[in-house]
Amino acid sequence: MGRYSVKRYKTKRRTRDLDLIYNDLSTKESVQKLLNQPLDETKPGLGQHYCIHCAKYMETAIALKTHLKGKVHKRRVKELRGVPYTQEVSDAAAGYNLNKFLNRVQEITQSVGPEKESNEALLKEHLDSTLANVKTTEPTLPWAAADAEANTAAVTEAESTASAST
Numbered sequence: 001m002g003r004y005s006v007k008r009y010k011t012k013r014r015t016r017d018l019d020l021i022y023n024d025l026s027t028k029e030s031v032q033k034l035l036n037q038p039l040d041e042t043k044p045g046l047g048q049h050y051c052i053h054c055a056k057y058m059e060t061a062i063a064l065k066t067h068l069k070g071k072v073h074k075r076r077v078k079e080l081r082g083v084p085y086t087q088e089v090s091d092a093a094a095g096y097n098l099n100k101f102l103n104r105v106q107e108i109t110q111s112v113g114p115e116k117e118s119n120e121a122l123l124k125e126h127l128d129s130t131l132a133n134v135k136t137t138e139p140t141l142p143w144a145a146a147d148a149e150a151n152t153a154a155v156t157e158a159e160s161t162a163s164a165s166t
Contacts, residue, residue: 016055019084024052026116031123052123053077061134068127083108 024030031052040047049058051067053076058064067073083105092101 017084018079019086021053021055022080022084022116025080025119025123026112028115028119028122031119035123035126053080061131064127065131065134068131 024034034050034052037047037050044057045059045063047057049061049064050056051058051064051073054067054073056067058067088097088101088104091097
């Protein structure tokens with residue numbers, strides 16, 4: 001056992017289960033509700049930058065943009081492509097309520113699955129359009145932004161004078 005066995009059950013790092021996120025992505029209303037949340041000062045970034053697939057709030061739009069390109073997010077999207085594991089699956093494996101499980105699988109393949117795919121496409125378009133104008137980096141300190149702009153202006157001015165003299 002040892003001291004590392006405790007870290008396996010840390011609730012601080014626990015994320016939402018895949019079946020709950022799958023349900024969030026299955027209807028347009030829930031996707032729109034999660035994308036257009038009211039301001040909440042208890043959440044990072046006032047609750048405005050949210051990744052539905054990972055169920056995480058980001059501090060800024062830049063953080064959300066870099067998160068969407070990351071390995072953790074891509075792995076989570078890949079896990080959500082399949083049918084989520086529920087109690088019905090385990091009951092069917094044991095031989096109980098097999099008809100209920102088969103009805104659920106048929107429902108997912110006929111109605112929920114295609115709707116979820118279209119919702120994910122709309123979500124991707126929404127994120128691409130909202131994050132298109134976001135810079136890829138941000139200054140770490142507020143006063144560094146003014147210094148960075150002054151430095152870039154000085155560099156472009158120096159380049160223009162160098163090209164004019166040649």
